[in-house]
Amino acid sequence: MKRVKAIYPGSFDPPTNGHLDLIERGSKIFDELVVAILRNPEKDPLFSVADRRKMLEEMTKCLDNVSIDTFDGLMVDYAVRSEATAILRGIRAISDYEYELQMALMNRKLQPSLETVFMMPAEKYSYLSSRLVREIGQLGGAIDCLVPELVAQKLREKMDPAHKFEAVEPEQPKKSRKRKT
Numbered sequence: 686m687k688r689v690k691a692i693y694p695g696s697f698d699p700p701t702n703g704h705l706d707l708i709e710r711g712s713k714i715f716d717e718l719v720v721a722i723l724r725n726p727e728k729d730p731l732f733s734v735a736d737r738r739k740m741l742e743e744m745t746k747c748l749d750n751v752s753i754d755t756f757d758g759l760m761v762d763y764a765v766r767s768e769a770t771a772i773l774r775g776i777r778a779i780s781d782y783e784y785e786l787q788m789a790l791m792n793r794k795l796q797p798s799l800e801t802v803f804m805m806p807a808e809k810y811s812y813l814s815s816r817l818v819r820e821i822g823q824l825g826g827a828i829d830c831l832v833p834e835l836v837a838q839k840l841r842e843k844m845d846p847a848h849k850f851e852a853v854e855p856e857q858p859k860k861s862r863k864r865k866t
């Protein structure tokens with residue numbers, strides 16, 4: 686019987702509950718699902734690819750048919766090399782549709798043997814994005830219901846000023862105190 690292997694490509698910076706919801710849905714309809722993180726040298730990500738890979742591995746460790754990988758270059762080339770026949774993408778709202786349609790049709794033009802499958806995450810994640818999670822996290826807002834606990838923890842570590850300065854600026858001996866103006 687034909688087994689269907691799918692790729693779920695993305696930036697996952699950071700992975701959110703919405704991504705996890707889609708991975709769980711995808712794992713039910715595909716025999717094998719590879720979550721593939723784009724290694725993009727042009728982007729300045731919040732989390733390294735290695736960090737994102739670790740987070741996704743932890744988040745999906747209970748899903749036997751899900752694995753995590755990274756790729757660069759054209760996604761369709763990576764999918765063909767991996768012997769996948771489907772691409773999984775999520776559509777949260779109508780606003781995603783135009784971009785996703787364009788990408789799916791271009792990918793089809795590049796590699797007609799690959800089929801893009803769109804799935805919708807649960808409605809409660811329809812407003813959730815990695816960009817908003819990064820922004821809320823950086824501004825000190827609550828991100829606990831938006832990402833798995835291990836991701837929230839990693840975000841807090843990144844945002845903790847003590848944590849940041851420790852690495853950059855070792856504590857200097859105290860000099861006489863001047864009033865800041």
Ligand code: PNS
Binds near residue numbers: 695697760
């Ligand atoms: O999570 P994102 O950032 O929406 O994912 C976008 C991603 C990684 C799926 C897309 O940018 C991609 O596939 N990039 C790889 C380069 C490529 O194949 N470009 C042609 C797209 S038609």
